[in-house]
Amino acid sequence: MTLDQYNEAVKGILAEQQKIAQSTAxxxxxxxxxxxxxxxxxxxxxxxxxxxxxxxxxxxxxxxxMAPKK
Known part of the structure; x- marks a missing residue:
């Protein structure tokens, strides 16, 4: 996994957490x-x-x- 892939994965998780927060609210x-x-x-x-x-x-x-960026 590259750092860019890590960042994209985190963004996806945070977006999903935002949806969960709205549903919980x-x-x-x-x-x-x-x-x-x-x-x-x-x-x-x-x-x-x-x-x-x-x-x-x-x-x-x-x-x-993490894999080095190519």
Missing amino acids: QLAMSGQANPANPEFARIMSSQWALVQQIAKLNTDLMLGI
């Missing part, structure tokens, strides 16, 4: 943002998956597991 305003709501649980699972993806990307970056 809508549920919160309607009083449905609670663990008993299956939609809220699905959204939180998606958020956790994104956190794990970005943690892996950051770990790879810190460990220098």
Whole structure:
């Protein structure tokens, strides 16, 4: 993975997190943002998956597991 690919991956993750934030805000305003709501649980699972993806990307970056730009 090059640094450009890393940056693109992070941008995609951040865009997805923005969508999750909007969905969560809508549920919160309607009083449905609670663990008993299956939609809220699905959204939180998606958020956790994104956190794990970005943690892996950051770990790879810190460990220098990046290919040189060609």
